[in-house]
Amino acid sequence: MRSLIRLALATAATAALAGAGTASASATTVTGDAVSPHIIGxxxxxxxxxxxLVFGQSGGTxxxxxxxxxxxxxxTAQHCIDGTQWxxxxxxxxxxxxxxxVAADQVAGSSHGDVALVHLSSTKSLSGYAPLASSYTPAGGTGVIWGYGLTAGGAQPTHLNxxxxxxxGSSTDAYGxxxxxxxxxxxxxxxxxxxxxxxxxxxxxxxxxxxDVADPGSDIHAGSNYANLTASRSWIKSVTGV
Incomplete structure (x- = not known):
């Protein structure tokens, strides 16, 4: 079995990852090697x-x-690496x-919330990489989310959404x-x-x-909480150089 090395600077987490009010944070169960896709709407x-990301955790994939x-x-999020074996x-x-x-060979969790880093076992050169803000204070307006999560009613489309x-405003993530x-x-x-x-x-x-709820169903207006990178930003840079 493939195994991951947890970096010495990683912090073990004890927060609950699923349950009423937080289930949108839980990882999606995978059949074979296909990730269950898509944002609702x-x-x-x-x-x-x-x-x-496809991984082994708690006896499942x-x-x-x-x-x-x-x-x-x-x-990624820290609850996606906590207890992950591969x-x-x-x-x-x-x-x-x-x-x-590309297999991962190391993972690390931030001590400032539900934020984590995954190291690749071999480099993957891309045409561009995700640009990170240096800090952010919620102040209204709009944003854009991306993901491979389930769509309305648990259906599984075939592409990134x-x-x-x-x-x-401000809130709290799964790790406080x-x-x-x-x-x-x-x-x-x-x-x-x-x-x-x-x-x-x-x-x-x-x-x-x-x-905000365990099962958002088909509600395109459902609420969720995104771990703010601000407190982890210097840690991210110290680990990755980014």
């Missing part, structure tokens, strides 16, 4: 750096979303034909860190969107952590 989109921030490092990273935006994965959300509270405008996050990015002003300001 929204539209299909393409990105060279928004990746599918699950899926999350991540962002390549360099040729060696992926940003992880494959797929760079195709297709869920039904995800291509050949995106949606516009309204920034509601600062989060950005959002409500869907034309789409909302669901199971499997965990670790996916929230873009504001063209830069990633947070990663998907929890949902």
């Amino acid at each position: 929204g539209t299909s989109g393409s990105s060279p750096y928004i990746v599918q 699950y899926g999350c979303t991540g962002e390549a921030i360099s040729s060696q490092w992926i940003l 992880m494959d990273v797929y760079f195709s935006n297709s869920v039904t034909s995800p291509g050949t994965p 995106k949606a516009t959300v309204n920034i509601v 860190g600062n989060a950005i509270h959002v409500k869907g405008s034309d789409g909302a996050s669901n199971h499997g969107d965990s670790g996916g990015p929230l873009f504001v002003g063209g830069k990633v300001v947070g990663v998907c952590s929890t949902g």
